[in-house]
Amino acid sequence: MWKPDRDSNKPIYEQIADYLERRISYGEFPPGSLLPSERKLAEQLGVNRSTIIAAFAELRSLGIIESRTGSGTRVNKTKWGATPKHTPNWRRFAEGGNFLPNLPFLRRIREALIQNPTLIDFASGELSADLAPTKEIAELMNNYEYTSYLGYDNPQGSTLLRQALVEYLAKYRGIQTTESSILITSGSQQSLYLITQCLLSPGDAVAIEDPSYCYSLPMFQSAGLRLFRLPVDAEGAQAEDIRALYKKHRIKMLFLNPNYQNPTGAVLSDERRKQFLDVTSELGLPIVEDDPFSLTSYDGEAPLPLKAKDSAGAILYIGSFSKIAASGLRIGWMVAPHSIVERLADARQQMDFGLSIIPQQVAGQFIKSSYFEPHLDRLRMELRFKRDLLIEALEQELPSAAQYTIPQGGLHLWCKFNNQINDSKLLDESIKKGVVFVPGSVYGSDSGFVRFTFARPKAEDIRLGISHFSKAIRELDLNV
Amino acid sequence: MWKPDRDSNKPIYEQIADYLERRISYGEFPPGSLLPSERKLAEQLGVNRSTIIAAFAELRSLGIIESRTGSGTRVNKTKWGATPKHTPNWRRFAEGGNFLPNLPFLRRIREALIQNPTLIDFASGELSADLAPTKEIAELMNNYEYTSYLGYDNPQGSTLLRQALVEYLAKYRGIQTTESSILITSGSQQSLYLITQCLLSPGDAVAIEDPSYCYSLPMFQSAGLRLFRLPVDAEGAQAEDIRALYKKHRIKMLFLNPNYQNPTGAVLSDERRKQFLDVTSELGLPIVEDDPFSLTSYDGEAPLPLKAKDSAGAILYIGSFSKIAASGLRIGWMVAPHSIVERLADARQQMDFGLSIIPQQVAGQFIKSSYFEPHLDRLRMELRFKRDLLIEALEQELPSAAQYTIPQGGLHLWCKFNNQINDSKLLDESIKKGVVFVPGSVYGSDSGFVRFTFARPKAEDIRLGISHFSKAIRELDLNV
Numbered sequence: 001m002w003k004p005d006r007d008s009n010k011p012i013y014e015q016i017a018d019y020l021e022r023r024i025s026y027g028e029f030p031p032g033s034l035l036p037s038e039r040k041l042a043e044q045l046g047v048n049r050s051t052i053i054a055a056f057a058e059l060r061s062l063g064i065i066e067s068r069t070g071s072g073t074r075v076n077k078t079k080w081g082a083t084p085k086h087t088p089n090w091r092r093f094a095e096g097g098n099f100l101p102n103l104p105f106l107r108r109i110r111e112a113l114i115q116n117p118t119l120i121d122f123a124s125g126e127l128s129a130d131l132a133p134t135k136e137i138a139e140l141m142n143n144y145e146y147t148s149y150l151g152y153d154n155p156q157g158s159t160l161l162r163q164a165l166v167e168y169l170a171k172y173r174g175i176q177t178t179e180s181s182i183l184i185t186s187g188s189q190q191s192l193y194l195i196t197q198c199l200l201s202p203g204d205a206v207a208i209e210d211p212s213y214c215y216s217l218p219m220f221q222s223a224g225l226r227l228f229r230l231p232v233d234a235e236g237a238q239a240e241d242i243r244a245l246y247k248k249h250r251i252k253m254l255f256l257n258p259n260y261q262n263p264t265g266a267v268l269s270d271e272r273r274k275q276f277l278d279v280t281s282e283l284g285l286p287i288v289e290d291d292p293f294s295l296t297s298y299d300g301e302a303p304l305p306l307k308a309k310d311s312a313g314a315i316l317y318i319g320s321f322s323k324i325a326a327s328g329l330r331i332g333w334m335v336a337p338h339s340i341v342e343r344l345a346d347a348r349q350q351m352d353f354g355l356s357i358i359p360q361q362v363a364g365q366f367i368k369s370s371y372f373e374p375h376l377d378r379l380r381m382e383l384r385f386k387r388d389l390l391i392e393a394l395e396q397e398l399p400s401a402a403q404y405t406i407p408q409g410g411l412h413l414w415c416k417f418n419n420q421i422n423d424s425k426l427l428d429e430s431i432k433k434g435v436v437f438v439p440g441s442v443y444g445s446d447s448g449f450v451r452f453t454f455a456r457p458k459a460e461d462i463r464l465g466i467s468h469f470s471k472a473i474r475e476l477d478l479n480v
Numbered sequence: 481m482w483k484p485d486r487d488s489n490k491p492i493y494e495q496i497a498d499y500l501e502r503r504i505s506y507g508e509f510p511p512g513s514l515l516p517s518e519r520k521l522a523e524q525l526g527v528n529r530s531t532i533i534a535a536f537a538e539l540r541s542l543g544i545i546e547s548r549t550g551s552g553t554r555v556n557k558t559k560w561g562a563t564p565k566h567t568p569n570w571r572r573f574a575e576g577g578n579f580l581p582n583l584p585f586l587r588r589i590r591e592a593l594i595q596n597p598t599l600i601d602f603a604s605g606e607l608s609a610d611l612a613p614t615k616e617i618a619e620l621m622n623n624y625e626y627t628s629y630l631g632y633d634n635p636q637g638s639t640l641l642r643q644a645l646v647e648y649l650a651k652y653r654g655i656q657t658t659e660s661s662i663l664i665t666s667g668s669q670q671s672l673y674l675i676t677q678c679l680l681s682p683g684d685a686v687a688i689e690d691p692s693y694c695y696s697l698p699m700f701q702s703a704g705l706r707l708f709r710l711p712v713d714a715e716g717a718q719a720e721d722i723r724a725l726y727k728k729h730r731i732k733m734l735f736l737n738p739n740y741q742n743p744t745g746a747v748l749s750d751e752r753r754k755q756f757l758d759v760t761s762e763l764g765l766p767i768v769e770d771d772p773f774s775l776t777s778y779d780g781e782a783p784l785p786l787k788a789k790d791s792a793g794a795i796l797y798i799g800s801f802s803k804i805a806a807s808g809l810r811i812g813w814m815v816a817p818h819s820i821v822e823r824l825a826d827a828r829q830q831m832d833f834g835l836s837i838i839p840q841q842v843a844g845q846f847i848k849s850s851y852f853e854p855h856l857d858r859l860r861m862e863l864r865f866k867r868d869l870l871i872e873a874l875e876q877e878l879p880s881a882a883q884y885t886i887p888q889g890g891l892h893l894w895c896k897f898n899n900q901i902n903d904s905k906l907l908d909e910s911i912k913k914g915v916v917f918v919p920g921s922v923y924g925s926d927s928g929f930v931r932f933t934f935a936r937p938k939a940e941d942i943r944l945g946i947s948h949f950s951k952a953i954r955e956l957d958l959n960v
Contacts, residue, residue: 086764097678138626146618150806284566326630330836356810356839
């Protein structure tokens with residue numbers, strides 16, 4: 001956000017007038033539109049209201065804006081510019097296109113965090129700064145010789161990183177593959193986007209876990225897919241549900257997150273894994289297996305992915321560094337039949353012409369470096385510590401109100417509250433008290449559920465955050 | 481591509497058998513499908529045919545494949561696996577989805593370059609390795625302190641880079657803007673993708689230059705847009721054509737590349753610039769201005785972009801580092817009304833969750849560094865030198881056959897040949913002779929046109945490349 005330069009020779013009110021004129025001329029405030037109030041602008045720009053009044057007077061004298069008592073200040077409709085210019089109707093364009101905006105809850109959370117960066121953040125599904133390997137990555141960047149050609153890369157992604165991932169997948173996930181079966185993506189989000197956009201057609205039916213991260217992705221709706229639910233209990237989803245869905249709706253694809261499922265933390269049981277593989281190979285049905293959390297396993301032993309036993313070649317496997325190293329790297333991968341990798345790589349060339357070579361090099365160096373294992377050990381220990389802090393805080397602040405299963409890996413705690421509390425009111429009240437979380441309905445659940453991401457806030461803020469939250473929930477329900 | 485490891489203790493034929501088994505189990509060769517011939521595999525893997533015969537024998541003994549005289553080797557339909565597995569019909573999935581594959585010519589060029597990296601490359605629209613600031617960027621990476629949080633970034637892109645671009649745009653392109661009006665993208669391709677996907681709807685009519693880079697983008701067709709032509713002559717496109725198109729087809733948006741247009745190299749004349757601004761502001765019609773080449777201007781003085789005079793706020797301005805620094809950075813930007821920037825940033829979160837922070841930091845450091853200006857000076861000099869080498873070679877090898885206007889900036893020479901030569905045959909013949917280019921029809925022109933990118937081949941290869949090309953063209957037409 002622009003702020004006036006207090007060291008400049010130009011008076012602040014003039015800087016503000018110039019700034020507003022620029023925004024007006026760039027169509028952010030079209031002719032006839034209402035400007036923000038003097039009070040609001042003063043607050044945003046951190047100046048006195050009298051400075052805004054002076055800036056407005058300047059713009060009025062130039063014929064750029066006009067003010068009428070009681071109806072605010074507007075951009076001049078008639079006098080602006082030498083000849084009447086027609087600004088494109090940007091609002092119409094912004095509302096056009098196939099692409100649905102993000103869910104209102106998620107946008108509200110994002111805005112709240114921008115407006116007040118001191119909010120304690122149980123909402124963002126990522127690691128806190130101190131858990132990311134910032135120093136290690138800076139060290140690698142400072143010491144490695146970057147001599148490779150900075151041209152357009154292989155559409156599947158950097159060969160070096162794919163080679164490093166072949167070893168990584170064999171060592172940590174029991175997956176035997178070759179680099180021709182790997183597509184580097186900018187994270188699981190892009191993997192899912194490519195699959196929904198390029199392999200499925202509008203009207204296709206797919207099955208997703210309930211509750212599930214996939215519900216929070218308007219991309220499924222934007223692609224015109226019909227979504228069907230696979231209820232998740234303590235042992236994950238159930239394969240038997242697939243048969244009925246397949247019969248009735250001819251579902252085309254299945255989205256599963258078997259280890260430390262987002263948001264529930266559930267781990268798919270061994271027996272159910274086998275059933276899923278059997279049912280889907282019987283039906284010739286592909287599974288998209290999302291596996292972002294396995295390496296966070298607090299005791300170091302996450303179950304192997306379905307992909308490790310995929311003798312029918314039915315699984316599109318998705319992984320990423322976002323939850324185990326740094327989301328800001330924007331590096332993920334997909335393991336899939338080569339024909340699918342080629343198709344998605346080709347389509348991605350049309351979307352963004354592939355990823356920057358630099359973070360791919362850095363990520364490849366990181367997993368091959370001696371930093372990687374100690375980082376993982378520390379990450380697991382710290383996540384377990386933060387999980388325990390959260391549970392302790394909940395037990396003390398809301399002893400009988402919160403129900404949950406203690407997760408053995410991942411970044412989140414999925415919490416049910418006894419009361420049928422309005423999600424939206426609880427979020428608003430929590431933001432007022434200084435804390436954010438993601439309401440369960442974002443993942444398709446009934447109201448009264450909350451996802452707390454304990455990985456994101458600083459350890460020392462967890463107790464205070466839950467204290468804020470308990471005040472918010474008590475405001476809405478005296479019985480808690 | 482996988483190759484056997486000659487230093488391994490495992491015999492090569494066993495490595496190959498394992499490799500093929502893996503590819504089969506991953507569904508690249510479904511049950512019943514034909515494997516490549518022994519001869520072809522031997523060639524691909526760089527081994528003797530007898531080694532492939534041994535690998536096949538191994539797989540046959542395991543019941544994984546079966547061979548019949550005269551009908552090749554197939555994956556076993558019945559015995560593969562303990563129970564019959566149904567592999568998903570990946571071919572159907574790969575052909576599904578809304579997204580059109582890349583143009584056949586472009587895919588053919590890509591494949592030719594992968595198969596034979598010694599081809600002289602006049603096709604890839606990018607800088608050669610020696611023109612990219614590889615050393616400077618490595619230097620920055622090695623010396624800068626990377627301490628910033630590697631978490632999810634601002635959806636509009638790194639604040640530091642946007643601040644650096646505000647200065648850059650003012651200094652080099654005469655554009656006054658604020659960082660709230662800037663969206664960082666992974667290059668012009670992503671900017672165009674976001675615009676076509678999120679601001680336009682299927683069935684919308686848009687005007688594009690003829691010939692134009694936009695014709696080579698299936699993304700326009702994938703988005704269901706109707707394309708109308710604005711013929712480009714030596715002074716660019718003509719604004720008068722807009723009025724007729726608007727009346728007849730209600731075009732919604734206009735795509736222009738005013739400086740050193742791709743592929744023609746034309747520069748839109750001052751008079752026509754004014755007319756475009758007048759007509760579009762009269763009609764309230766937005767212009768997407770693509771400006772990737774201006775800083776390559778050989779005499780250092782490219783005309784200012786339309787955006788610099790955009791008093792109606794009608795222009796979505798697109799820039800990038802791909803053609804002036806390094807395409808492998810994957811950093812571009814859009815300057816647009818804030819409401820549009822917000823809409824596109826929100827949609828992009830659904831597609832890839834934004835860009836990696838690392839190349840954004842590096843790019844921001846680079847343009848603010850003392851390396852930037854000397855790099856530009858060298859780039860301009862070298863591009864002019866390569867342009868002259870190309871023209872000299874054409875004059876000597878094909879003295880009367882090639883017609884062109886000498887470009888004053890950019891990476892390409894647009895060449896017309898007198899004869900109605902079949903594009904496809906000319907490309908095939910050229911690949912055989914050791915050189916690739918892009919046939920003009922990729923940009924929507926009649927046949928007989930060729931785009932030579934002189935920026936991409938090494939200076940010392942330009943003469944030889946044109947010699948190869950002239951042999952190819954003489955093969956098809958003895959009159960040349």
